[in-house]
Amino acid sequence: MHSQLFAIIDVETTGGGISGNRITEICIALLKDGEVIDKYTTLVNPERDIPFHITTLTGIDNEMVANAPRFFEIAEKIEEFTKDAIFVAHNVSFDYNVIRGEFRLLGQHYNRKKLCTVRLSRKLIPGHLSYSLGRLCNTINIPHLNRHRAEGDVDATVILFQRLLSLDEDFSTINSFLNPRSKQATLPPHIPTEQINELPEEAGIYLFKNQKHQVIYAGKAKNIKKRVLSHFYDKKTKEYQLGQETHFIDYELTGNELLALLVESEHIRKHYPKFNRAQKWPATTYQIISYVNQRGIIQLALGKTKVLHDSVGTFYNKTEAIEKLEEICETFKLCPRFCTLQSTSEKCSHYRIKNCEGICEETETVAAYNLKVQAAIQSLKENKLSFAIQGKGRTQGEIAFVLVAEGQYKGFGFFDRSEAICNIEDYEPFLKLQQASYHTHAIIRSHLKKHGERNVVYFEEPIRLTAHRIKAIKKKSPKDNIFSDWR
Structure with missing residues (x-):
């Protein structure tokens, strides 16, 4: 030498x-x-x-x-x-x-x-x-x-x-x-080899941080160490620049991929990392909103927003939102005109919904019509599902869970297998609250589509449905029945 x-x-x-x-x-x-x-x-x-x-x-x-x-x-x-x-x-x-x-x-x-x-x-x-x-x-x-x-x-x-x-x-x-x-010559210059060696070969998320400890990239992996190293072996300009700016690597074990996806999404929302492209921009949501018009009629409408509000119903694509609005309009014999399903200011003339009882022609009283609208709104609120998805924890004696309450993602947590968990309240002491978004909804929806009812615990609550709604549900498969709001 x-x-x-x-x-x-x-x-x-x-x-x-x-x-x-x-x-x-x-x-x-x-x-x-x-x-x-x-x-x-x-x-x-x-x-x-x-x-x-x-x-x-x-x-x-x-x-x-x-x-x-x-x-x-x-x-x-x-x-x-x-x-x-x-x-x-x-x-x-x-x-x-x-x-x-x-x-x-x-x-x-x-x-x-x-x-x-x-x-x-x-x-x-x-x-x-x-x-x-x-x-x-x-x-x-x-x-x-x-x-x-x-x-x-x-x-x-x-x-x-x-x-x-x-x-x-x-x-x-x-x-x-x-x-x-x-692989020493391949590793970025500012990351000590010890940091790489200490990375676990388990499921979780990893954070690349710059010299000021600011998160510049958040990622998820089934094997954290293997995935981190793959960034440094990649010769693309973006991966090279990421390596050049990385001084520290942090990680968080999640036990399973579903939690890793959700925790990654939360870090991207929270830190807005420089090198993450996907999920940085809030996606458009569609919400069924209600307001009282000049005639005193409770009117339903579809609102488009990038911020989640406490509306009657929130949907993550326009077609799904319109279908739900049409469904409750027909089920509760509402007027398509006052559900903003058509723009005409005269008598309603929807291509499919024909059971309006005359509010648009003033042959139905405002008070009677508003009662039906209120019943429709109540049915939307009551039919929001509550369930937990359980999965592999960070250790052998631990169970991980994701909690959805009344159709809304609430967060995740871990509990010991010895814990007696029977109802939704039992999860609360172990719950780490998170913010729901389009991306968390899409992650959970994709997981349910792929895995179905496996490892899902859902909480039965009194649900009042019209005969039409019951008939519609019976036509669906058991999987769709349970997860109809998460298609």
Whole structure:
């Protein structure tokens, strides 16, 4: 190992993520037996404009690179220069993937063993608040001139790497990092290996946090450790950027996938993480609302909102809401006009509902009609289901549950198998209250559709139904009967 050749490399780029990054400058210093034996540095024409904010950072502008060689003109030089060397860089994944991307554009494959001086420093010089090149050099008194230029950063990294070599005289740490099984070079620079090793291989959620401990990504998994590592092995720009900004990983065991989905949804709603796309925006809900019009008639209508209100009924797609409104209109002999199922201001003329008793022609009294509307509203409230879905807990002696009361998701919890749980009130001491949303409804609805009545405990309550409603329910399967509000 003492005669091993190391290539200390730094590139400056146009920015724009791994796939869109083009090199504007490259420097390579060859190190052997602890000494620099050769160095190569050049500006590179990226064949695209350099953004102003990049020029502000590096000082490299379009005019400087106009006459510089393009990458295809120096590719052979880089290939030969680093042929027998281990690729070393501060945050190696960035420089290595950018160079590989340039070779890939030429239809060529570039592959080297690699070492990250950020991760090596964390291991061999532990306890520092920051391992960025600039701050680490300031802390351990390494001269770092001409920052954010390839040669200046390489010169500082060379001195840092020489110190790391002196702290690892038998090369045990470097050899462990080079071991293909270690995946050290693949892991993000700011996450200690211990954090990865301590991750459980069980169901739950995980949170990626930045340097300020802000949640930047929330995910769920059947196997937390395996899923977290998969983010770091993924070469997509988004996954790479997520790894670069992650400093801490927290997790929470849930015991089963349903709870993991619900807890993940709550963290996304609460923290609005930068790297989560799905579930960030509140989905539209449709609600049956009631109000009294100028004639004193209680009118039903469909309201569209992105916030859950305590309405007569809440639905998560428009078709479902209209079907329910049509159903109660026909069942209780209401007027389609005053259920806003048609826009005409004259006598109702719905294509299917024909049993209006004349409120639109003023042959039915307002008082009599309003009693029917009130009965319809009451039936909607009374027919909201209450049930619990039980599942595997975090330990062998524990049961997890999700609670839905009167059609609304209330939260989740865990209880010991020895507990006597018989009715809905028995769940309350163990319940962790959560906020219902379109997404929690969709998660539970999907679970019921997939698993049916298995592990579901539902609570029977007196339900007053019209003959029409009873007939409609009998036509459905037992599964639909129990979960009709969760289709």
